[in-house]
Amino acid sequence: MPIVRPTCSICGKQSLTIKKYVNHCRSHIHDRNSRFPCCVPTCIRTCYTYKGLTSHIAREHNDYFTTYRPNQLQANEYRNVGITVRCTLEFCQRKCSDLKELLAHSKEHLTGGLRVSCPFSQCDKLFNKKSSFSSHISRCHKNYCVQDVNPLYIIDQNIIVGPEVGVLQHDHAGAQDPQQQDLHDDQNTFDNEDWSSDDNDTDEPGIAQYTKYIAIFLLKLQAKYMIPDSTIQVIIYKSKLHQNGTDQDLVEDIAKGVANLGCSISPKSDLINTDREQYPESGTLGSHYLRQKYYQEKMKFVSPVEIVLQEKTKTTKKHCCHYVPILETLKVMCEDKSFQSHTQQTDYGYNEFRDVQDGKAFKDNPFYSANPDALQIILFQDAFELVNPLGSSRNKHKVVGVYLTLGNIDPRCRSQIDSIQLVMLCKEKYLKNKAQIITGPANIVGEYRTPQSYKRAIQELQDNDAQKGENCDGIKVDSLFNSLSHFHVANPGLPPCLGHDLFEGIVDFDMALFIGYFVDKKWFTLELLNQNLQRFPFRGNDAANRPATAVSKVKLGGQAVQNWWFLRFFPFMVYGLIPNTEDCVWQLVLKLKDIVEFVVSTNLQPSQVAYLEVLIHEYIADRKALFPQPLRPKHHF
Template sequence: MCERQFHDTKDLIAHLKEHIVEGRAVTCPVIGCAHAFTVKSSFTTHMSRKHRGLTDISISDLFRESASQSSSVRTESDNFGAQVKETSTGTGTDEGDMDISEDFSDLFLRNVSLFYLKLQGEFLLPASTIQNTVEEIQNIHELGQTYSLSKLTALLKNDISLSDEDITRVCESVRGSDLFSACHRGPMRTAYSRTQTFKKRFNYVEPKKMFLGKDENRTDRFAYYVPVRETLKCLLESDLWQKSGEHSAESPTDVLSDISDGQIFKSNVFFAQNPSCLKLVLYQDAFEIVNPLGSAKTRHKVLAVYASVANLPLHVRSNTDHMLLVLLCREKDFKAFGHAKVFSELLADLKELEETGIVLSDETVKGTLYCIGGDNLGSHCIGGFTEHFSRSQYFCRYCLMTRSQFQGDDPNLCGPQRTAENYDAAVERLQTEDTPDVEGVKRKSVFNSLKYFNVCQPGLPPCLGHDIFEGVLSYDVALYQKYFIKKKAWFTYSSLNRRIKQFKYRASDASTKPCEVSPQAAKLSGQAIQNWNLLRLLPLIIGDSERCSR
């Protein structure tokens, strides 16, 4: 094929892959194997599965040169390290050129990949910074390697008295087995090659670009959907699922500690018929990616949908690393093109999950949607309820309480509970009556098309973190603090704020410290996690009231 020569089978295989990339057909170089390849990945798989223990003796005579021939042609790449260097200059395109296929090499490459993936995904370093890190680390490594090889050369020459040829062979062997350089000159060398390596080595589910239509400016608008079934299949095949399994520990009958202890869960027919099925919890919310107070307000606001699997243990389920991104869409596009258009792919996957499930090697796992979490505004939007809380006559998604009844004398009064039947009846009345809403229902929720889910199960639970820790708790704790200060005179606002500031916070509490308390404010001003930390740590902060009052 060419005049290139190699003294190592690994270098020969790497070079044959280059010819495949060029568009030339390559025959398997092993004696007795006549397979031909035009796709590099197929050739790599074939060599890995069929000829994993390849040696020099196994190479066909078609790929061998006699001694006289070999002396007339100078080898351009004598070892694996030289091939790595050549690849880093542009002859290769991905990790296949490095042929990092041995167990230890795979482990090394996996750990290097996880390191750069952590910089990119967890610490949010830009690609340019990571690229600069890769190049500088490789330069430092090469300097250290050069120094080590010079010391090795001096030792072999002066103390062991090896010939220059033997010393060169030893140094080239050490340089050729350098996995660090092989990674950083190969699969980790550029942002593109790193991305391709991440996709190949880890469970990556590529988002789908969904065309929604054209806006008023005739511009194409899209939403991005991460297929739920493919994501769940990766989860079922992962080590996390195998280690966690089903948490079978049952709660005492008089203790509610999990969603499986509630009546809604126990009355679900699908869960009763399929006890080991997947129980999905969706969460939706809209967020601003620019300054929400500037001129670009709401222009770039994005609706995000996430998923969590209720089968996982509590300590895993509550970790944000195990909350799965499902969908991203501009809020303007969501309102313009409608729920059915934006959620079409998600609903199709959920229906297929209910009916056929996910086929694994030894079983089929089904699943369904249990509930959709979110704030009041988002939940009313998803459920098809009115979103005007201050003006609507029916403002509750759980009962048919009217505004006049709510403003009566009994603050604990509740109206008739919403059910799937009276919800469907309200939807039918909407089709015949010329009115914006019927009993607070203004449209039928697209999620009611699922067989085992209904927004009036109730399937739209409140967001406890927002409603409690930024709502009820922020008012109640402020009242208790006012009572301790004004009535009991145990301490003052200034001493309390000094204690909050000087308290020794540990672990995650250090990044979510409580805010200072204002004497004039009727509620706490912190976020939900900050208010929760204040409630949890308040006894420790003000425990010594006499010392605090000083």
């Protein structure tokens, strides 16, 4: 009878017991985009954090450790990494990584007014309401397992069925495997505090493994949580003092216990190695220099290259930028197991727009049509202020950052910080003086910019021997990106930025115009609006992005997400103050809100895209008719 062995879905390592499997998962705590599937047979739960895994096993499978006997497992039981399932609606056919995602997707269909069926075998119920569907799953299929899923929904199932993939086999004579006894040793209790590492269950020596964990932790403090290096040094020093004191107390406790048994130990230091110099907080990671050296030698490090833009002279400083080689970065990313596990197919066959791969610009690209598995490099840039507390637009020490991510990464992970790689850093004033202007992502008023019109504008500039700063149809120079074989900035290749163009461009200034109109009509005052904004009961994630409270008739003054939140909740904050809800400007506010809701939607049907185009044309026309202020260039994007 085959025995299922818990196997890590990240590195493939097999463990003899569930306890050892959980201990091993601890080594992937700092891995990017890591997921921790429950290893109890018939359980298909996948946890997003290590703490979630330990809590799930302790809460859901506590009794399992007193009844678990590997030789009682059946050959047809699935390993619980999960199954790939799909939506059975003919027009959808969406693939889901697990059953939980399928259930959430089915609820989206119910919200949209569609009818869905129960995805479990021997259950043919149909549902029209989301609440009925959720109640049915909770009442009738609360303790579902993989075997309960209707085969019509299953695309692929991860099953371990042979010894070559980690299954222990008994011979027909009933001989006991020498490791069989270890499979259920120490399983009568389950205590999170008792999960100590097993030397035989790690791939590296104890000190090396411990040093790696500490190094990743310190690097995350410095790079992700922006903890100053001086503070990290204090943390290391205090940890060293605490560990030394703990070692001494441990020696004394063991010596007392041995003495109570009638034995003696001399010297006491033989009980434990109290020389901490081999440990990272004393040696390998003991200083900033040693930590940087360890990061470069032991981790996947891509060294930045300094590019000199202007040499130092008697009157000017040296101007430079720092570039992280893209090819080396891509090589490191492709070698990362977390990247390999989160890549996606470029075409799911959806009849809707969910990602960049669903758009015409991508599908008509000859390179990606001929090479569907090629890396989809997405570059973007943003400027930020380093030390000025007055805001990012004061331009004192403003730095431009260029970043990279890949369209091959699952959209749910693509925008996470761990999936975004740095390409270049440069002071904005250096970049304006030396870097070439990249133009092409916009519409010309009255004409959509195409590669042909772009080329005509460049030719006209050359024929007229244009001086620096002059433009033709908004184009000043030819973009270097146009030298690429399968790319052109007006193809379109440079999409508008949602944050800058929509929320900090259109929403920021148009909402200020609308508020000024309402104030002039004496429907409310700016003071009353700001008071309502301060008192509004934001909750959860909404509270973290609370809009700015210095709204004026000129601009909202908030960051992109704050302006988005302001537009979302503005109708609720002032609805009782609007005496005429049929007012043309109030309707314009609601129309802008509808446009934003469509733009930020995770998926759109082709009919909704057509309706969005109509909404945008109506909004632009009404905006021009109602307000004398000219349209901003961002309106034409």
